[in-house]
Amino acid sequence: MIHRLPFVVHSPHSDMSEAPEREPRNSSPPSWSSIVFRVFAGFPLAVALMVILLLQTWLATLEQVDYGLHATLRKYFDPAAWYILGELRLPSFMGSKALLIPMPGGYWVLGLFFVNLLLGGIVRARKGWTKVGVLISHAGILLMILSSGVTEMTEERGTMDFFEGESSNVAQDYYEYVVEISERTKGIPDQVHVVRGEYLTDLVGSPAPIRTVRLPELPFDMQFTRYCKNGRVMSVREMAPAADTAVVDGYFLFDRPSDKNAEINIAACYAKVLPRQGEALPSFILSGDAFHPHTVRVGDRVFVFQMRKFLWTMPFTVRLDKATAEYYPNSTKPKRFESRVTRIENGSEANVEIKMNMPMRYEGLTFYQRMMGRENAQVANSRPYSQLEVVRNPADQWPKYALYVVTFGLLVHFVMKFVLYVKKITRTRKL
Numbered sequence: 001m002i003h004r005l006p007f008v009v010h011s012p013h014s015d016m017s018e019a020p021e022r023e024p025r026n027s028s029p030p031s032w033s034s035i036v037f038r039v040f041a042g043f044p045l046a047v048a049l050m051v052i053l054l055l056q057t058w059l060a061t062l063e064q065v066d067y068g069l070h071a072t073l074r075k076y077f078d079p080a081a082w083y084i085l086g087e088l089r090l091p092s093f094m095g096s097k098a099l100l101i102p103m104p105g106g107y108w109v110l111g112l113f114f115v116n117l118l119l120g121g122i123v124r125a126r127k128g129w130t131k132v133g134v135l136i137s138h139a140g141i142l143l144m145i146l147s148s149g150v151t152e153m154t155e156e157r158g159t160m161d162f163f164e165g166e167s168s169n170v171a172q173d174y175y176e177y178v179v180e181i182s183e184r185t186k187g188i189p190d191q192v193h194v195v196r197g198e199y200l201t202d203l204v205g206s207p208a209p210i211r212t213v214r215l216p217e218l219p220f221d222m223q224f225t226r227y228c229k230n231g232r233v234m235s236v237r238e239m240a241p242a243a244d245t246a247v248v249d250g251y252f253l254f255d256r257p258s259d260k261n262a263e264i265n266i267a268a269c270y271a272k273v274l275p276r277q278g279e280a281l282p283s284f285i286l287s288g289d290a291f292h293p294h295t296v297r298v299g300d301r302v303f304v305f306q307m308r309k310f311l312w313t314m315p316f317t318v319r320l321d322k323a324t325a326e327y328y329p330n331s332t333k334p335k336r337f338e339s340r341v342t343r344i345e346n347g348s349e350a351n352v353e354i355k356m357n358m359p360m361r362y363e364g365l366t367f368y369q370r371m372m373g374r375e376n377a378q379v380a381n382s383r384p385y386s387q388l389e390v391v392r393n394p395a396d397q398w399p400k401y402a403l404y405v406v407t408f409g410l411l412v413h414f415v416m417k418f419v420l421y422v423k424k425i426t427r428t429r430k431l
Contacts, residue, residue, distance in 0.1 A: 041119035068260030133413025140405030147398030177267035231268030
């Protein structure tokens with residue numbers, strides 16, 4: 001039997017007083033704040049950012065073969081780079097030319113993706129106990145992105161080299177060259193004053209800018225120009241300098257191409273002492289591979305100047321007790337690198353083993369086993385040495401914690417979905 005629903009037609013003259021009134025629609029346009037929120041929290045923006053990050057990761061992986069890892073990371077993810085030109089090398093049959101692809105800097109793309117995920121994946125997302133797992137996973141991804149930003153802004157990386165029996169409490173920075181200034185008192189260097197690399201690295205180009213650095217604790221100031229990231233001090237007898245290159249005592253700076261392994265670049269620059277009384281002294285050249293520091297007399301006082309990689313001290317001392325290196329047969333591929341060290345702090349000692357993939361973490365510092373060697377590579381029983389990579393990074397373990405959070409969130413989400421599915425199947429069978 002078919003039941004028909006009652007159908008009533010109201011004519012224009014019928015009484016409509018009993019019909020419910022419709023609420024008038026809000027015809028006012030959305031506010032600018034709501035529009036901005038929708039854009040930054042929107043799914044289209046998330047897709048666009050993920051595509052850009054995917055493209056940047058791909059191009060950076062290709063470029064690091066030609067330019068090295070450090071230079072490629074600086075190019076794509078430097079906070080100072082608002083936009084970059086990615087290079088896609090064309091095949092040989094197309095001329096092997098580099099196709100330049102303009103795109104925003106990766107650091108700011110990640111920052112915008114963080115905002116997008118926070119607004120769209122947390123603030124605007126549907127709430128409820130069935131969505132708890134998704135919210136937890138989104139929080140884990142946010143923590144991972146945040147860790148990369150903290151790492152970029154705060155991380156310091158250096159090396160510690162020593163032979164068996166030696167101790168050290170300083171690490172040498174991987175990349176930053178600085179100028180150290182100290183006064184000679186009775187032949188011994190006094191307090192060291194450091195001009196950091198941030199005052200030097202932008203003094204490039206032709207003609208190079210000139211920068212004066214004030215040193216209020218010393219009787220003079222310093223003037224620097226022509227910084228070379230990978231420079232070599234050349235004699236005019238070896239090679240004729242370019243027309244705009246300054247020559248000091250028959251020597252000049254030759255700017256070599258940066259090495260792919262950025263940590264082996266040797267910086268150099270021109271420097272000049274500006275006494276507060278009297279005339280400026282002659283210019284001189286500072287180089288990271290100089291055997292001896294440069295000496296200058298200012299009045300009755302003697303000062304020495306040296307360019308070297310930045311040293312940062314640690315709150316404890318590490319002594320290398322034994323270095324063990326094993327290699328696979330008939331190869332130089334390391335099989336086992338192990339450093340047995342003693343950590344000395346406030347008169348107490350602790351024995352620690354540092355192995356490949358098993359670092360030592362203490363006081364916010366992480367010590368990785370980087371490489372090993374001998375004082376004389378040609379002599380098998382010469383003194384062994386160990387090089388540890390030292391990392392100071394407050395967000396060192398954050399990516400691991402973020403993965404735990406994401407995994408836990410996905411597990412919660414899948415369990416809830418499975419429980420809801422079982423309940424649905426049970427209800428269907430009862431019907």
